[in-house]
Amino acid sequence: MCFDVDATLVDHEASTRAGLCELLGADEAWAEWCALTDRHYACYLAGEVDFDTMRQQRTRDFFASRGEVLCDSEVGQREERRAAAVRRAWRLFDDALPCLRALRTLGLRLAAITNAAGAHQRAKLAALGLESAFDAVLISGELGVAKPHRAIFRRACRVLGVRPAQAVHVGDRLDTDAEGARDAGLHGVWLDRSGCGALPQGAGISVIRRLAELPALLTRHAR
Numbered sequence: 001m002c003f004d005v006d007a008t009l010v011d012h013e014a015s016t017r018a019g020l021c022e023l024l025g026a027d028e029a030w031a032e033w034c035a036l037t038d039r040h041y042a043c044y045l046a047g048e049v050d051f052d053t054m055r056q057q058r059t060r061d062f063f064a065s066r067g068e069v070l071c072d073s074e075v076g077q078r079e080e081r082r083a084a085a086v087r088r089a090w091r092l093f094d095d096a097l098p099c100l101r102a103l104r105t106l107g108l109r110l111a112a113i114t115n116a117a118g119a120h121q122r123a124k125l126a127a128l129g130l131e132s133a134f135d136a137v138l139i140s141g142e143l144g145v146a147k148p149h150r151a152i153f154r155r156a157c158r159v160l161g162v163r164p165a166q167a168v169h170v171g172d173r174l175d176t177d178a179e180g181a182r183d184a185g186l187h188g189v190w191l192d193r194s195g196c197g198a199l200p201q202g203a204g205i206s207v208i209r210r211l212a213e214l215p216a217l218l219t220r221h222a223r
């Protein structure tokens with residue numbers, strides 16, 4: 001059983017909003033920040049910039065779009081303050097630990113598959129007490145391959161000692177997680193916490209609203 005981390009186990013939105021509050025005194029620019037993150041994160045995942053450079057450039061662009069042109073040292077200071085506020089706000093969703101424990105009880109081997117920088121994501125897992133929750137942790141920044149590429153899903157299966165057809169991956173992104181896993185031969189599960197998503201017909205993936213639904217889904221899948 002493989003898990004995405006951000007917005008699946010970790011309440012990524014809450015910590016991101018805390019970072020925006022630190023910068024602005026409010027999180028009013030949420031949509032703007034998300035759009036900027038999508039653009040900058042794509043450059044990071046494509047290997048065009050390293051993680052820290054991506055974060056600096058995002059913060060620089062964020063303030064520039066609001067009419068404030070910052071020098072390098074000011075960008076660095078504000079990004080440092082934002083990142084510290086984000087770290088202080090790292091939290092698991094309420095259903096994360098109960099789900100991980102329930103799957104352990106079923107005797108399943110667990111992996112995390114996450115698109116991020118290695119040190120950043122390992123610090124997060126450690127801060128949240130998840131260091132030893134997984135049999136394998138696969139981080140794109142350490143492996144040089146990111147979801148939705150099938151290689152990272154296949155690698156997780158090898159490390160867990162299972163065939164892709166025996167493995168399930170759950171994540172909050174339909175494209176990166178559920179469809180990526182499906183295309184790699186795993187069973188893809190889309191965690192649609194908002195319930196607002198629309199699944200294309202015949203997508204060949206499962207949809208759940210909460211992680212608490214996962215044990216029952218796996219029991220059905222194993223039959």
Ligand SMILES: [Mg+2]
Pocket residue numbers: 004005006007008171172173
């Ligand atoms: Mg995610």
